[in-house]
Amino acid sequence: MQIATWNVNSLSVRLPQVLDWLASNPVDALGLQELKLVEERFPFAALEAAGYHAVVHGQKTYNGVAWLTRSPVLEVVRNIPGLADEQARTIAATLDTPQGPVRLINGYFVNGQAPGTDKFAYKMRWLSALHAWVAAELACHQRLVLLGDFNIAPQDRDSHDPEGLRGSIHHTVEERGQFQALLDLDLHDAFRLFEQPERSFSWWDYRMLGFQKNRGLRIDHILVSAALRHTVTACTIDRTPRKKPQPSDHAPVVVTLG
DNA sequence: ATGGTTGTGCAACAA
Numbered sequence: 001m002q003i004a005t006w007n008v009n010s011l012s013v014r015l016p017q018v019l020d021w022l023a024s025n026p027v028d029a030l031g032l033q034e035l036k037l038v039e040e041r042f043p044f045a046a047l048e049a050a051g052y053h054a055v056v057h058g059q060k061t062y063n064g065v066a067w068l069t070r071s072p073v074l075e076v077v078r079n080i081p082g083l084a085d086e087q088a089r090t091i092a093a094t095l096d097t098p099q100g101p102v103r104l105i106n107g108y109f110v111n112g113q114a115p116g117t118d119k120f121a122y123k124m125r126w127l128s129a130l131h132a133w134v135a136a137e138l139a140c141h142q143r144l145v146l147l148g149d150f151n152i153a154p155q156d157r158d159s160h161d162p163e164g165l166r167g168s169i170h171h172t173v174e175e176r177g178q179f180q181a182l183l184d185l186d187l188h189d190a191f192r193l194f195e196q197p198e199r200s201f202s203w204w205d206y207r208m209l210g211f212q213k214n215r216g217l218r219i220d221h222i223l224v225s226a227a228l229r230h231t232v233t234a235c236t237i238d239r240t241p242r243k244k245p246q247p248s249d250h251a252p253v254v255v256t257l258g
Numbered sequence: 259a260t261g262g263t264t265g266t267g268c269a270a271c272a273a
Contacts, residue, residue: 009273010265034273036266061266062273111273119272151273205273207262249264249273 001097001257002027005147005220007108007203007250011035011064014248015043017241019050025238026051027254028070029095031106033149035064042066059088065106065148067093073104083129090130090148092137102228103141105134107148114169123151127178135185144225146187149203149250151219154179154189158218160201170217187223190235190255202237203250211242222255231258 004027008014011032022030030052035042039058047054052068057078065088067073073093079085092105107130112123138144152175156162165171183189191200201216210216224232234256242251 013265034265062271113272205262206264210263246264 001099002254003029003031003102003104003145003147003222003257004252004254005031005033005106005149005222006252007033007149007220007248009034009036009248009250011043011066012037012041013246015046017244017247019046021238021241021252022050022052022068025252025254026070028097029104030068030252031091031104031147032066032068033064033106033108035059035066036061037064055091055093057088057091063088063108065089065091065108067091067104067106069093069095071096074101075103080126080129080133082133083126085126089126094141099231100143101141103137103144105137105144105146105148107146107150109149109151111151112169112175115167115172115174120169124174124178127175131178131181131185134182134187138185138225142225142227144187145222145228145255146182147220147222147253147255149219150179150221152176152179152221153217153219154221157198158201160199160215160217170219182223186226188226188229190222190224190232191218191237191253193229193232194235200237202253204242206249220250220253222253224255224257228257232256233258
């Protein structure tokens with residue numbers, strides 16, 4: 001079984017690339033972020049023709065998340081329960097598999113702009129609420145995957161310039177502490193379960209030839225619960241779509257479970 | 259060096 005995450009930075013623009021990628025990478029579930037469209041504009045028909053069901057938490061212009069799955073899902077939850085949030089940032093669903101149900105949580109985590117700003121304060125509140133929610137979800141779903149655009153580079157090796165960017169957004173002690181708090185729920189960073197090339201990143205700024213110079217960050221993550229950890233056989237970042245014309249600034253990340 | 263690029267939507271904001 002394969003599960004993937006991809007921040008597409010506008011599904012309207014990126015739909016052809018998503019269809020193209022799914023044709024070559026027929027994953028069982030794909031969590032999308034930054035749809036930038038409302039559910040009424042979601043391309044259900046094109047994705048159904050490609051063999052995918054979709055559940056959507058849309059928003060006009062900003063944010064927006066969805067799950068694409070080969071088989072229908074159950075128990076869909078939009079946003080973090082109990083958190084008053086006008087921004088469409090999470091969608092959870094349960095996927096039945098031959099090995100049993102898997103709880104899938106997809107998040108477009110708050111960017112946070114810069115430490116000391118209102119947006120950073122919102123990021124930290126949001127991360128606290130997410131942590132409490134994921135803890136509750138784990139209590140009833142042993143087999144759980146939390147993935148998405150975390151907007152956090154967990155360690156220095158996840159940044160192209162850890163010294164120059166120390167303490168700046170994606171790199172702060174506070175953000176990294178929240179990432180560690182998620183790991184402390186006995187979640188595991190699937191990418192780091194394996195040997196990986198140095199300077200492996202999942203996002204590159206459109207500006208300053210960021211991708212060509214591999215000046216990126218690893219901020220898109222797939223965390224798996226303890227019950228799933230030993231079934232994971234691979235986790236990779238697919239840079240192929242980033243090389244194509246009019247790409248998303250993020251690359252898809254794929255986890256393979258036995 | 260406060261630059262540079264992309265998306266939404268048509269000015270300015272978010273990333």
